[in-house]
Each structure stands twice: as C-alpha cells, then as structure tokens.
Amino acid sequence: MDPQPEATGQPLSSDEIGLIHAWWRAANYLSVGQIYLLDNPLLREPLKMDHVKPRLLGHWGTTPGLNFLYVHLNRVIKARGLNALFIAGPGHGAPGVVANTWLEGTYSEVYPAIGPDEDGLRQLFRQFSFPGGIPSHASPDTPGSIHEGGELGYSLLHAFGAAFDNPDLIVACVVGDGEAETGPLATSWHSNKFLNPATDGAVLPILHLNGYKIASPTVLARISHTELDALFRGYGYLPIFVDGEEPDAMHRAIAAALDDAVDRIHAIQKAARDGGVTTRPLWPMIVLRSLKGWTGPKIVDGQKSEGFWRAHQVPFTMDKPEHLGLLEEWMRSYHPEELFDDGGRLRPEIAALAPRGDRRMSANPHANGGALMRPLRLPDFASYAVPVVHPGESDGEATQVMGTFLRDVVRENAQARNFRVFGPDETASNRLQTIFEATDRSWDAETIADDVHLDPSGRVMEVLSEHCCQGWLEGYLLTGRHGLFSLL
C-alpha cells in the first residue's frame, strides 16, 4: 500500500499567502454580500436595514470552503499552466462560484450589465436569489459551470464525463459531505475503473468534509480517520488529508496537497502515455476537513455557528435589530477597503492571481460545450432500412439494425473520439451487439484471459448503475461531445 502522503510542503511565500488570503477574503465578502445585501455593497456608509434583502436565501456553510479551494486551484493552474474545470458539488454553492467568476472578470465579460466595479457589485448582490435574478445553485447561466447541483449526487459523475476524451483536462470536483451520503455519489467513486489515463483527462475529487448537513452531522465526518482512509483506498484512491482551521497553516497545507496531487496526476499520465503502463493507477484525491461556515460568526444568539450545522444556510436572519451589527461586523472583518479600490474594482495585485483568458475556470471553453462541439458524422440512416418487398414477409430486429448503425457511427467518429454509448450492462442483451465489431467496453479494472470486449479505450460505458450512466453522459454532452444512453 502506498505510504500516506503528508501535505506539509512549504511551497508558498508569505507574500503569496497574503495575496491568496486577500482573494479568499474578497470571495467570502462577495458571498456574504450576495446573501444579505441589496445596497451599500462596499459598506461606504454604516449598514442600515434598508440595505438588507427583505427575505434571505442562500447557503453560507459550504461557501468559504469552495472559495478557499477556488483560489488555490487558480494558483496551481497558473503555476503549472493547467487546463482545469471546477465542479461545485455542494448544494446551493452559487454565492461562492459566482463570487469567483466575478473576481476573475468573466462574469462582467459575459454579463456586461454587471460590471467589475461598485455598481456591478450592487447588481451582483441584488440579483442573487432575488426575483428576476439568479438561483442559489450554480445554474446554467454561471460562467464555467456544467453542474448545477440541484439534485445532489452527480458532481463526480459530471466530472468524469467531462474528463473522458479530454486528455489535457483536469476536473477539480468538490464533493460535499452531505452529497456524499447519496447513492449516486457513493457509487460514482468507482468511475476510476472506467477512465483511461492515456486518452482521458483526470478528475481530482476533493471531499469537503465540513461536517454537517442542514441540521445534523454527516456520516463521513463522524467515522474514524482509519475508516475514512480505508474507504477511499478501497475505492481506489490515494487520499491526501488537509485538516485545520487556522488560515495561514491551511493555505500552506492545501497548496502542498494540490501540488502533490497534480504531481501524481502528471506522473500517472506520463507513465500511461510514454511508458505504456496499463494497470489502473492509484489516482490522488483530497479530503479537506474545514469548518462549516468558516470565517463566519462564531456565536449567534448565544449558540455555536461557525463549525456547526447552524452555519449551513443563512447563519442569522435579520428580524432582530442587533443582527444588523453582527452582519456589519462580519462583513467588515474581511476588510473590503483593502480589497477593492475606490471604484469598487478588485485591486490589481489581487486580480493578478487569476489565470489569463480561457485558463480561468470560469472561462474554460470545455464548460461551454457549444463552443467546442463538432458535429457527429452520421451515416445515412435510410441505408439501414430493412427491405420490405411484400408486406409481412421480411424479418428484422429493430435494435439489431440500430446496433449496426451505431457500429458505423463509432467507426466514422473514431478519430474525433467524441461519441460514447452508455448503458447498464445491456448493450448486448438489448441486441445492439454489432457495435462490438467496432469498439469494446470501457474497462480499466483487472482482466482475465477469458474476457472479451474489454478495453480502457472502449466507447461503450457499462455499469449496473443508471445513475452513473446518466451522470457520465451529462458530463460528456455538456462538454460538447455526443452520446447515447441505451436502456430498454
């Protein structure tokens, strides 16, 4: 068994940490602002009830963790020139995702009415979970998002779907520990048995263990470290643990963990692509154990909030006058005056942390399938017609004819590698088996001599989970490719 990696490297200077921390504060500030504020976005005047939304919606709890990961992914993207996507699995994570896309400038590029300035901030805050605005999930209008997360359970499947046949792509997928309790998510860890390190990209799962769901602990946060480590090794990953609450130490730890993970991903890919290694690799993953609602109010109305389930949604409502001071104190704790200039623009030294152009996760063209999609080459379906010379005299099987058509679709698009067929182990029993004249089943687990039609590069994805089939296909389609879900 591979020794336990320790994420204790020191790759960051204090200056770098300071800038990263500033971005994180800015993203957290913007997240709180979206949840609470209608106006006075930079707190230029003392906060008044008039500045606060009449009805508060949104989920603070998961957001600081998402923001923390986003800025650190940006660091490693820039440092290594990565081509990366971000998938936010936790439900209602939009305040964080949207905040980062605004900080990267993409949001204003896509939606010019929401500019990179104070007025833009006002609009950004107002529109969140507001009539005529945007939802609290990372909805399809969120730049860089292919995963809304409304129905929990599909984040990792979407990540793998995006990574298939995109050999240069790294999909960083934050899995919430609530979402991790769902069935689709629990089985989707096994997607690593269907990924070819030579021709597919990589998925970097990041389990965000912040400990709580709406009103109770999560299962994975309340098992022993030994069990948690065993579980992910059993799923076939090398878990890298990052655990703590002190920001400085945590910045260093997550940076080291990401460097370690990316090193391992690159080594795996090199071994498969140059060295011809064909055994399934031990892919890295990260387990981030951090406080729910990290940096939020520690105590609200005498009860524990930060690091507890009470921070899951809106940590406090605004029906008590004293909460106005609590909100202002909380928002000012991020020191917006250090983060934004007089016009409300992100200060340039912080903005410079973002990758350039389409290396920004919010602008990665893979997250906008339409920008990359090439049409599927389809043979003329009429040429597959079963000849009927006299009524009632011809024999034919509809799905077998379809299988022949699919075989030819696979052949005509073999070079493009942009077509896959998904299904729960029924391709042959549903009589589509002629497709196996052109390709095999995707399989990167162990094989024996008697096996037939198993290949890490196979175009047919079969697993006895329709959730996996559906989720993989969605991720594959949303990144601009083509596929079929065969289920009879």
Next chain:
Amino acid sequence: MDPQPEATGQPLSSDEIGLIHAWWRAANYLSVGQIYLLDNPLLREPLKMDHVKPRLLGHWGTTPGLNFLYVHLNRVIKARGLNALFIAGPGHGAPGVVANTWLEGTYSEVYPAIGPDEDGLRQLFRQFSFPGGIPSHASPDTPGSIHEGGELGYSLLHAFGAAFDNPDLIVACVVGDGEAETGPLATSWHSNKFLNPATDGAVLPILHLNGYKIASPTVLARISHTELDALFRGYGYLPIFVDGEEPDAMHRAIAAALDDAVDRIHAIQKAARDGGVTTRPLWPMIVLRSLKGWTGPKIVDGQKSEGFWRAHQVPFTMDKPEHLGLLEEWMRSYHPEELFDDGGRLRPEIAALAPRGDRRMSANPHANGGALMRPLRLPDFASYAVPVVHPGESDGEATQVMGTFLRDVVRENAQARNFRVFGPDETASNRLQTIFEATDRSWDAETIADDVHLDPSGRVMEVLSEHCCQGWLEGYLLTGRHGLFSLL
C-alpha cells in the same frame, strides 16, 4: 484494526457435510428444473424436447450461490436457535429461493396445490416464469420473502429496515456484486451508523462475488483483495472472506465463516445489552467469492460457461438437439434419485436439515408483516385543529401542527417501538421539529459535545439519501411496523 479473521474452522463432520451437500444438490436440481422443465421432473424417463419449456426464462448464474448460503444458514439457525430472515439481493434469484422454500415444506403448506411430492414438483417446475405462474424474481407470493429485487439496489436497506426494533432478529442479506454497483446499494452499507445494537436486531451482509453481470465482469470482483478489504473496513465492517470452488472445502469454509459471524454478532449484542457498550461496533460481513453458475455446465458450444458471465441467465437454449443431452447430463449430475424418494418427496434425513416451524426462514412471521402488525395508536387528529373563529384571522403552519401530532404519535407508541419517521435531513427545516420533544435522530456514529437530538434509539431516521429513507421504510413496513417518509 481488528485482525483479519480466517474462516478456517472445522465445525462440520463429514456426515453433516454430506447431508448439507445433498440439500444443496436438491436445491440446485430444483432450480434447473424450474428454469427448463415442463414435465418429467424426476427424470424417470429419458429427457425429450416435449419435457422442456418452449421459451426459457430465468437466471441460473446467481442461484447455486443462493442455495449454498441458504442451506448453511439453516445449519446455523438450527445449531443456535436463531431467528433469521433471508434476503436475496441478486436479481431473478427466485429459482433458488423458491426451491428452498419447497424443500422446507413451506411452499406446499402455503400453496397446497403444489405438494411435497412428484406431482408438486411438476407444478413447481411448470409455473416458474410461465403464463399464469410466478415471476423470476422472489415476488411477494414467495414465502419468507420481503424483497422482490426487481429494481436492484435495495436489498441491504430492506434488511436494515427489517432489523430495526427487532432485537432478536438476524437478517441475512445476500448482496449481488452486480447490485453492489448501484447507487442505493453503494450508500446503504453506511446503514450500520443508524443501527442500535442494544435495541435493534442484526444484519449480516453477504456479498456474493460471483464476478459477472449479464455480459461483463463486476467492478468489485476486479479490484485487488487489498482494495476490497479496505472498502468494507472503510464502510465499518469486518469482512470475512470465503473463496473457492471445491464443494467440500467450501462447505467447511462457509460454515466456519457463519459461526464466526454469528459469534461476533452475539458478542456485540451482549456488550451493548449487558455491558452498556455504546460505541458503534465493528459488525461482521461475509464476502463469498464463488463461481457464477457453480455446478452448471463448464463448457457450452465450446465456450466457457461455469465461472463466467455466459452462465448469468439460461446457460444454453434448447434450439439445438445436442443441448438436450447437455441438460439431462447436468440435471442427473445432482443424482436426484439419491435426493427424492419414489414418491418425489425429499428424503427425510435431508429434510431434517430444515429448522422447525416458524424458524424456517420461509415461514418466519417477520416476513409476513400482517401476522405481527399491531395497530398504531393515534391521537384524535381533530384535536390538533387550528381554531378559526373568524375567517382570515388565524395564523397556523400546517407542518408544524403535523409535527405536534407526530410528537404525540411517538409518545403513545414509545413502548411498542413500532413507529419511525424517515427523511433526508429535513425534519426540522420542514417544520416538523416539535417531534424532537419526544425523540431524537437515530445516530450510532461519533458524537461531539455540541450535538443535539442524536441518539442510537432515536425514532427519526435522517440521511441525505432518499434511497436509504425509502428502502429502510419499506423494510420496516413489510415486517409489520409503521412509519412516515417526510419529504417536502
């Protein structure tokens, strides 16, 4: 970490093995008969095509493993006076389940037209997957079955649902390795965090790793032993491995494994019930790695069948005349003349292996909820009405009123322990929180000082998997209790 148990004990004499092996042969014979035969059930005359069903349906692959486990569970039930249920997770496992219920005599008691004799056997064979007969899943008419298995993924959830509040019950749950790929099954292993060893019964999961689905390998059969062991330890179980194909050695190994597992279950229960141990125990489970279609034809038409996916459904069709001989040779390999007397009755020394009366898993009253159900005590719902003196002047919240009603239902049935509320972490956010005045959330994982309303005996079952909520509730209801699935 607990040392790896080795299932190498020698609890069985050669005579016992001989009788157990005879029962297994009889069950396998009856299973093949159900799939293939219309007539000539005891092969009193040479097999002819007229004796064979015109259309073959059924699944042989999983059946010998189910039969093997059934007879060995009977041994341990008799030896220790256990109160046990059998849940057959693998799809289409009815030939095996029905065969054993007939061998136990229950089938003929419930359906007198299908007697415990040659004519009964003929009817038993004919009715299987036949117009007017029974389906190929363990459908609700199967004595002792609460789990049809038509939609794969719920076997373990049904098992836990049955075990809740049945402290003397052991639910043996065979999980197919195909089913194990589904999302609901993958997350349902975590049900052990919601089971109270003091007041609930036990579930003994038996992962039947026969290696194949319809036409390809299963994921769990093609990962390393190290990963498989880690996965189940990560899920919080102590896996006991039984692996092989030579019947004599396998009879000894599974018997030792079952003795070991039952010893551990009893020790866990004793520690919780007498010793007051409150930490979550390390429940045993069994991993049975055996051949798909074990004891079936090794080669069919020159291709590997036993131990391969080709044995999954019907190992061969009857469209070739030479298959008639193959079928007869296969069925005669079980030596039916040694198993049944001249009247077609199971020989008494073999029949004596079955437990008596309602200790037979096919006759266990827990599998027939109606036989045990006590009415739920319900307060008069009218007394919870929100008073409306003048139209439009009263305030009330429907679900909060419902929560008060549920609180009182919990109180009035506290002694009976036959009511639970299931839901995905929304009991409080759906405003049913008054129920927590009477009970807590069921929770047997770790706790911290800040936690509220968590208790191993809680009546509220919350997990962020609606599959779990649904499956647990089904198992609870089908064993004669009451529950509510709250989902808004």
